[in-house]
Amino acid sequence: MTGSPVLRLDDVTFRREGNQILHGISLTVRAGEHWALLGPNGAGKSTLLGFCGAVTFPTTGAVHVLGEQMGRVELARLRRSIGHVNPRHPLRYPLTVREVVLTGITATIDLPMRWAPSSDEVRRADAMIETIGLKGKADSTWPTLSQGERGRTLIARALVAEPLLLLFDEPATGLDLAAREQLLHTIDTLGETHPEVASILVTHHLEELPTTTTHALLIADGRTVAAGPAHEVITTDTVTAAFDHSVEVRHDRGRWTARAHANGHPAPY
Incomplete structure (x- = not known):
């Protein structure tokens, strides 16, 4: 355990217009940890990030952010301690x-x-x-x-x-290769400049994960596929299961890549 809990989701669910979006997801993020929230489009990543940012309430379950339970605290005050990086910033x-x-x-x-x-x-x-x-x-x-x-x-x-918690909502959206790498380098340096800050980065591209990623939550269809230390969660088996497509996951010098299997065989790297 790295530090004290910064965020805790306890068996959260979410329903929208009669549709079940999330099914009993739990997550604990501690100070200094850097989580990746991974999953295909429609998996429920944005909904979960809304809980983390004290923006959206779950249908059932509890959300504790920075030691405060949502529903029992002034949200505007809570949000001032949460940094949100969204490339669709509506300026x-x-x-x-x-x-x-x-x-x-x-x-x-x-x-x-x-x-x-x-x-x-x-x-x-x-x-x-x-x-x-x-x-x-x-x-x-x-x-x-x-x-x-x-x-x-x-x-x-x-x-x-x-802030004590940083949320990255697909921060590499729209970036070319050089800009993406510069951005990821900037994120990587935060581990040195802001060692106590916890972070959650949402993406569905493994190549967009910074080297400082410590943990991962992999979801599909609103359910947890795997959660824990990144090297245990981001694997060929779990990513294949989450995306319902046969892929091979590799990890080299702190970065992940994924390639689709061709006719049941790994694609050449």
């Missing part, structure tokens, strides 16, 4: 990188009216921008950034409020 105005990062302090999409950051908050934002590899870009505007630069900006935005 409507041409804010600068610094301004986007500062919205992590106000927990808003745009800068609130009649709000001005303190000099300490500006220094903190600038330091975070440099930490995630965007030195010299603080005054660049959102529309001029590449998709990779936007991804790293959103990581800085999530970190500036000093």
